[in-house]
Amino acid sequence: MPGDVVVTGHYLPGHGSYKLDRKVYAKRIGLVEVTDVGGQKVVNVVPFKGAYLPKEGDVVVGKVLDIGIGHWLVDINSPYTAVLPVSEIFPRPVDISKVDLTEHLNIGDLVVARVIAFDLTRDPLLTLKESRLGKVVKGSLLELPLSQIRRLWMMRERITKLIEERYKCSLVVGENGRILVIGPETRQEVDAVKILKAIGEGRYSKRELRRLLGESR
Amino acid sequence: MSEEPTLLTPEGLRVDGRRPDELRPIKIEVGVLDNADGSAYLEQGGNKVIVAVYGPRELHPKHLSLPNRALVRTRYHMTPFSVEERKAPAPTRREIELSKVIREALEPSIFLNEYPRTAIDIFIEVLQADGGTRCASITAASVALADAGIPLRDLVAAIAVGKVKGRLVLDLNHLEDQYGEGDMPVAMMPVFNAVTLLQADGLFTPEEFKKALKLARKGIMEVYRAQKEALRKKYSRIPKEGEEL
Numbered sequence: 339m340p341g342d343v344v345v346t347g348h349y350l351p352g353h354g355s356y357k358l359d360r361k362v363y364a365k366r367i368g369l370v371e372v373t374d375v376g377g378q379k380v381v382n383v384v385p386f387k388g389a390y391l392p393k394e395g396d397v398v399v400g401k402v403l404d405i406g407i408g409h410w411l412v413d414i415n416s417p418y419t420a421v422l423p424v425s426e427i428f429p430r431p432v433d434i435s436k437v438d439l440t441e442h443l444n445i446g447d448l449v450v451a452r453v454i455a456f457d458l459t460r461d462p463l464l465t466l467k468e469s470r471l472g473k474v475v476k477g478s479l480l481e482l483p484l485s486q487i488r489r490l491w492m493m494r495e496r497i498t499k500l501i502e503e504r505y506k507c508s509l510v511v512g513e514n515g516r517i518l519v520i521g522p523e524t525r526q527e528v529d530a531v532k533i534l535k536a537i538g539e540g541r542y543s544k545r546e547l548r549r550l551l552g553e554s555r
Numbered sequence: 556m557s558e559e560p561t562l563l564t565p566e567g568l569r570v571d572g573r574r575p576d577e578l579r580p581i582k583i584e585v586g587v588l589d590n591a592d593g594s595a596y597l598e599q600g601g602n603k604v605i606v607a608v609y610g611p612r613e614l615h616p617k618h619l620s621l622p623n624r625a626l627v628r629t630r631y632h633m634t635p636f637s638v639e640e641r642k643a644p645a646p647t648r649r650e651i652e653l654s655k656v657i658r659e660a661l662e663p664s665i666f667l668n669e670y671p672r673t674a675i676d677i678f679i680e681v682l683q684a685d686g687g688t689r690c691a692s693i694t695a696a697s698v699a700l701a702d703a704g705i706p707l708r709d710l711v712a713a714i715a716v717g718k719v720k721g722r723l724v725l726d727l728n729h730l731e732d733q734y735g736e737g738d739m740p741v742a743m744m745p746v747f748n749a750v751t752l753l754q755a756d757g758l759f760t761p762e763e764f765k766k767a768l769k770l771a772r773k774g775i776m777e778v779y780r781a782q783k784e785a786l787r788k789k790y791s792r793i794p795k796e797g798e799e800l
Contacts, residue, residue, distance in 0.1 A: 339786055340664075340701050341709030341746045354706065356666075363746070365666060365706035367790050386790060387593070388704030389611050389670070417611045417673040458671050461621070 339367050345380050354383030357525040390416040390514045392462040392534070396453045399479070399512035400464065402443050408434050408521045410443050415481070415514040418461050421450060426465040448474035450510050450518065470510075477510075477520035478527040484515050486538030497537065518530075559734050563697040570731065571600075575724045576770060578714070578777055583695065583785035585702050593703025595785070595800035597695035600728055601685025603637075604692055606699040610675035619674075624667035626674045629658035631692055633681040653689050654679075660693050660713065660742040660752035666706040675705060686729035687715045693742050693752065698782050702789070710782050711751055714774035716767040718757060723767050725774045739764075741771040745779045748772075 344355060344362045351357040351375070354366045360393060364370075368385040392398070392414065400412035410422040423435055427442060443449065449464075450471050456462035466472050483489075490497055490511060498509050507521030507530045517534060521527040560570055567575065579600030588594035591607035598604075614620045631654040635641050646654075657679065665675070677699070679692045690713035697711040717727040718737035732738055737757025743750050757765060 339710075339783060339790075340707035341744070343746075356708070363708070364702055365708070367701055367786060385704050387702070389592075393671075417613050417670060419613060 339364055344370055344383070348379065350378050350380045351377075352380040352382035354385055355381050383486065384485075387483060390414070390484055392416055392420070392453045392456045393513070394453055394456060396513035397510070398451055398453060398464075398514040399474075399510065399516035399518055400449050400451055400514075402445050402447045402449065404445065405439050405443075410439070412449065412455075412464060414462065414464075415516060416462075418456075418460040420451075420453070420464045422449070422464040422466070426454075426467055429467075443473060448479065448518070450474060450512070473516065474518060477518050478524070478531055480517040480519060480531050480534055482515055482517065482535070482538045487511065487513070487515050487517075490517075490534065490538060497534075501530050501534070505533075519546075560730055562731060562734055563722060567722075569719070570727060571726060573726075575722055576773065578726045578774055579728065581778060581781045583698060583781055585698060585785050585789040591699075591702070591703075593699045593705070595695045595702060595781035596700040597698075598692075599687070599691045600726075601683060602677035602688055603681070604688065604695045605680050605682060606692065606695040607678045607680075608675065608696070608699040608703040608705070609671035611670035611705065612676075614672065619676040620672040623671050625665070625670040625672075626679065627658050627662055627665065627667070628674060629654045629661070629677045629679065629696075631657055631679045631681070631689075633684060633688070637681045637684045637785055641726055653692075656694065656752065656754070657692055658688060661696055661700065661711055662716045663749070663751050664697065664707050664709055664711045665700065666708070669706055675700075684729070686727050686732040687740070689713070690715050690742065692741050694778055694782060698785060701786055708797075709746040710779060711742050711744055712775045712778040712782060713740060713752060714771055714778055715740040716771045716774070718759065718763065718767075723763065723770055725770050739767055739771070741768065741775065743772065743775050745776060783789070 342364045344364055346361050349362050351362050355362050355364055362381045364383045366385040368383045370381045371384050373380050398414045400414045402410050403413045408424045412420040412422050414420045451464040451466055453462050454465045470532040501507050505526040507519050510518040519527050519530045583597040587596045588607050593608040596605045611625050631650050633642055633791040635644050677696050681688050684759040693713040715727050716739045717724055717735045719731050739755040742752035
């Protein structure tokens with residue numbers, strides 16, 4: 339909780355904490371996590387709630403908001419709107435006066451993209467130049483609070499396996515709190531979304547989860 | 556105006572039966588609004604305040620954004636039914652000033668530089684007023700900020716000290732504010748002993764001022780405990796993250 343002293347002594351403040359006079363304080367409401375970075379103990383406070391701050395390398399699920407001259411503006415569920423330049427879509431330079439940008443991505447389209455640059459002075463820059471990235475043509479979208487995404491991340495492999503085997507759906511978990519579920523039919527997607535929601539909200543006990551995950555193995 | 560009530564009985568009790576250094580009962584509830592990023596509801600005696608926090612979010616109009624930090628916008632508003640005589644709903648001079656004062660009391664507690672070019676919006680609605688609403692608003696707004704997951708140095712707690720019949724009293728109510736001789740609202744970040752708001756009207760001698768500040772600190776610690784307890788109550792229900800399956 340903000341203002342709480344987490345530890346005193348030789349610790350470094352990490353995410354969600356700060357140091358003053360040998361004491362490490364919490365900045366946000368969350369859970370404490372201590373990691374070892376090069377022999378130094380770093381204290382993180384993992385928040386329950388909060389806005390998504392883009393990080394370089396994050397895979398995000400975005401929604402096209404607007405089309406500019408030579409770029410798209412993409413909502414990535416964050417206080418900052420991302421920019422996707424034309425050059426990050428096409429393999430070679432194109433003449434934007436001859437290409438209709440709406441044919442490639444129109445307003446409202448969903449994209450899976452990677453953040454390639456972000457430094458608080460400029461808006462995040464996205465790219466689609468990777469095999470897993472691109473425009474979303476089918477699937478269901480699920481939006482969860484960031485803390486729940488973290489929970490899913492921790493069990494990612496097991497969850498993905500469960501979803502894939504049970505519902506024949508594949509998953510794209512965006513770091514920005516959006517999950518894309520792509521399945522053969524809407525019915526399976528809806529089921530998969532339901533179960534992801536329940537897991538995210540922590541509605542399953544440890545035992546139930548183990549059973550659930552075990553079943554699919 | 557009606558006749559002056561008995562503000563202090565011979566036994567040293569106040570209009571509402573409190574001792575001079577006694578607070579009104581405080582009740583804080585966290586996360587009362589579904590659509591806000593963070594929210595809080597506070598009752599302090601006859602005061603009822605609801606606060607919604609949005610953000611950090613993209614700021615519109617863009618030209619207001621600050622290149623190095625987030626912009627905090629605060630709106631303090633009293634509902635028309637919050638006082639005895641209906642108050643016109645349009646923001647008055649007083650409300651505009653209080654919005655600014657509350658914003659400046661909260662700003663030092665927020666790590667604004669972590670979200671440059673964004674806005675954090677705080678909406679404070681006074682549903683029922685009974686003296687000391689600015690303090691109640693600051694207390695509730697700070698809890699709502701924490702609930703929104705905004706990084707804070709510490710919670711800000713606030714309380715008013717006043718002078719009634721020559722005696723210093725804690726947490727003035729409406730009558731004491733109206734008929735008393737002085738009113739001094741104080742807001743602090745208790746961990747650092749840092750004062751973020753200090754106003755005063757009425758006359759205080761230097762000794763009285765020192766005593767008043769000490770009394771305020773005592774009250775603030777009590778308010779601070781209530782804030783933390785309210786947050787703990789909401790968040791302790793969430794199952795632990797990363798629990799081994």
